[in-house]
Amino acid sequence: MNLNFPFDPLERAEKVERLVMKDGKRLYYRFRAAPYYGGIATADAIGCSFLCAYCWNYFRNLNPARFNKFYSPQQVASNLLNIARKRSFNLFRITGSEPILGEASLEHLIEVLKIIFQEKPHSVFILETNGFFLGYRVDLIKKLIFKNLWIRISLKGVDENSFELVAGARGEFFQYPLIALKELEQQGMKAWPAVMRDLFTDEEIDQLGKLLGEYGIGARLEEEILEEYPFVTENMKKRNVKIK
Ligand code: SF4
Numbered sequence: 576m577n578l579n580f581p582f583d584p585l586e587r588a589e590k591v592e593r594l595v596m597k598d599g600k601r602l603y604y605r606f607r608a609a610p611y612y613g614g615i616a617t618a619d620a621i622g623c624s625f626l627c628a629y630c631w632n633y634f635r636n637l638n639p640a641r642f643n644k645f646y647s648p649q650q651v652a653s654n655l656l657n658i659a660r661k662r663s664f665n666l667f668r669i670t671g672s673e674p675i676l677g678e679a680s681l682e683h684l685i686e687v688l689k690i691i692f693q694e695k696p697h698s699v700f701i702l703e704t705n706g707f708f709l710g711y712r713v714d715l716i717k718k719l720i721f722k723n724l725w726i727r728i729s730l731k732g733v734d735e736n737s738f739e740l741v742a743g744a745r746g747e748f749f750q751y752p753l754i755a756l757k758e759l760e761q762q763g764m765k766a767w768p769a770v771m772r773d774l775f776t777d778e779e780i781d782q783l784g785k786l787l788g789e790y791g792i793g794a795r796l797e798e799e800i801l802e803e804y805p806f807v808t809e810n811m812k813k814r815n816v817k818i819k
Pocket residue numbers: 623624625626627629630631632633636671672673704705729
């Protein structure tokens with residue numbers, strides 16, 4: 576898939592969604608028990624509207640067309656529930672990708688959530704998202720009102736320039752994840768921002784804290800830790816993204 580930096584993330588999301596969604600099914604490459612959050616049933620999907628320099632799923636997200644294993648919401652939920660049953664987990668997530676690229680992938684996600692919460696009503700699903708599409712289409716947020724859905728929005732920068740450098744998407748789109756967070760809080764939903772701490776100075780993190788305040792976002796900022804796989808270090812070098 577040809578990609579020139581910086582790109583329009585909306586155009587990219589549309590193209591990628593066409594590649595990773597087919598008749599309500601989505602492209603996944605793995606289901607696993609992961610140690611994060613104390614143990615979580617995890618589905619690894621493919622396809623993102625961004626292409627972050629530090630993404631651990633960089634090459635799959637760069638070129639999703641190489642993959643062809645599509646799963647229905649029933650298959651995804653059933654795989655996750657089996658893992659949870661075997662490992663006595665109460666937490667679920669989809670990762671490695673952007674779960675919400677557009678309306679088709681959102682509908683797929685909602686079906687997965689419905690089945691999981693029907694089968695395990697007291698479990699928690701952690702939605703890891705870059706927040707872009709939810710900020711662009713805030714009218715869709717109400718579709719995600721589930722009692723035990725927690726939404727973690729990974730912010731890619733502290734301003735337009737750092738967002739563009741890290742996410743690869745044009746800086747003018749920086750605001751959308753913040754708009755999503757604001758709306759989620761206004762709807763009374765559990766949501767919080769996260770940021771890759773290693774890429775920013777203390778002053779830049781303070782600057783982001785102030786910006787979150789200006790948007791009226793009260794949730795605590797989670798600090799992510801960079802996983803320095805050799806290909807991540809190499810990609811960051813190529814994209815001129817530095818550890819600070
Ligand atoms: S938003 Fe997440 S999945 Fe998408 S490219 Fe960035 S790190 Fe990877």
